[in-house]
Amino acid sequence: MKRWLVLENGEVFEGEAFGSENEAEGEVVFNTSMTGYQEILSDPSYCGQIVVMTYPLIGNYGIHRDDFEAMAPAACGLIVKEAADQPSHWKSERSLVDLLKEKGIPGLAGVDTRRLTKRIRTHGTLKGRLTNALANKEKIVAELRRRPAPRDLVDRVSTKAPYASPGAGPRVVIIDFGMKKGILREVIRRGADVLIVPWRTPAEEILGLRPDGILLTNGPGDPKDVPEAVRTVRRLLGCAPLFGICLGHQLLALACGGNTVKMPFGHRGANHPVKDLTTGRFFMTSQNHGYAVDPDSLADTGLDVTHININDGTVEGLAHKEWPAFSVQFHPEAAPGPEDSGHLFDRFFEAMITFRKAGKSHAETP
Structure with a gap:
């Protein structure tokens, strides 16, 4: 046929x-x-x-x-x-x-x-x-x-109700914008007590769950289509260690006052080289995104660029100068793809331990 x-x-x-x-x-x-x-x-x-x-x-x-x-x-x-x-x-x-x-x-x-x-x-x-x-x-x-591009993509794929994966470790609240199972798997295997919540969950409700860390997942579409999420991330910033992946990375940039732009054809594949500017190391990464953070918009955001794409120089990672918040544009859970950047989940857990030792655990308001 x-x-x-x-x-x-x-x-x-x-x-x-x-x-x-x-x-x-x-x-x-x-x-x-x-x-x-x-x-x-x-x-x-x-x-x-x-x-x-x-x-x-x-x-x-x-x-x-x-x-x-x-x-x-x-x-x-x-x-x-x-x-x-x-x-x-x-x-x-x-x-x-x-x-x-x-x-x-x-x-x-x-x-x-x-x-x-x-x-x-x-x-x-x-x-x-x-x-x-x-x-x-x-x-x-x-x-x-x-026909205009759909603007409800995150709503289509986010969980409709919260659910849990209990563990004995730190409590991680995952805000689901279209979460891949691989992300949940990496958090669970490190022993976390995990709560997954819909993307529209208000910041105060998330803080009421007393998280030791908050993870912003991947998801479809334009990050500017979910302005409620930008406001939520802005409120959560500094209340607990925060880790953004893909769409979560873009939302962190927007929440801090940065901007995102649509790419001509995006990055989609398991073979994209990325450089970690803090260590000088190079990684092969798995990627799937059509939008990117505009580097010219980051001057007054409090964010530093930590990773760049070797092919086109686009922003692949950010870290906040004051608060324990960082993000990457690529997929460290590597499903599918190389596992070069799986250590970023360890970095997230280390940030939670450091935050707790400083007496700031359970989402205190900064």
């Missing part, structure tokens, strides 16, 4: 349909990872997006229940050069094709993904539609061009 990707600039890419028979519409982005397609599909930060995998063969090791980053895939479509429908791996429980069918996600195979990726790099991310009929191409293009 034929299927087409129609882009808002009028270009069309033809291929073979696989997965669900549904159609889908979203922002078309590319990911340069060689593996990790299951984690990518289920990463809540891909909500509202059609993902193009640049590596040519996808699905060859199948799907396993332990590798999901959320209960259900968040991406609305998948585009590949070749989709393997007969995976070979000892842990495989089913094929990628079967997963997409079950979850109602359309796939498009047989596409020149190199050409499509070059288009995105040239024009920036584009809205697109995966369609099973091309008779009304002009109508599809017109609809794509006039």
Whole structure:
């Protein structure tokens, strides 16, 4: 069965349909990872997006229940050069094709993904539609061009109610903007007493939980679409050690008076080199974001740049000069990706210990 990707600039890419028979519409982005397609599909930060995998063969090791980053895939479509429908791996429980069918996600195979990726790099991310009929191409293009980007993405993927993962260690409150399971796993395995709360939870309610530390998770979309979260972070700053990841990093910058900007095509992949300016060390990192912190906006924020991207010089890490708060744009939980930066979770726990020894634990107001 034929299927087409129609882009808002009028270009069309033809291929073979696989997965669900549904159609889908979203922002078309590319990911340069060689593996990790299951984690990518289920990463809540891909909500509202059609993902193009640049590596040519996808699905060859199948799907396993332990590798999901959320209960259900968040991406609305998948585009590949070749989709393997007969995976070979000892842990495989089913094929990628079967997963997409079950979850109602359309796939498009047989596409020149190199050409499509070059288009995105040239024009920036584009809205697109995966369609099973091309008779009304002009109508599809017109609809794509006039349809605004969704602004409720965080609300779609954040938990609707608080829940806990009890532990004997320090209490960590995680504000869920679209949390990957890998982040929770890294906090739990360090023994923390974890409380996960919805993104709209007021600052005073969070402080009432008496956290030893607060973690701001990843999430989809434009950080400026969640101004309530910016105000919450601003109120929490200095009350307990704070660690922001991806969207959480951008929210920390906004809360301190900085600015964020949309990138032409973002960073999405498991192979992005980053330099730690405090140590001079280099790390390979996993990334998934379409917005970045504007370095020219940080002069009066109290924030120092701690990490930069080697490829394009964008801000990859921040630390507050006065309060125990720091953030990174990349994903230290590495799911998928290299584990070079997992030590940042240790740094967060060390900050909680230092804060407690100073007699400032349980979220005292600064």
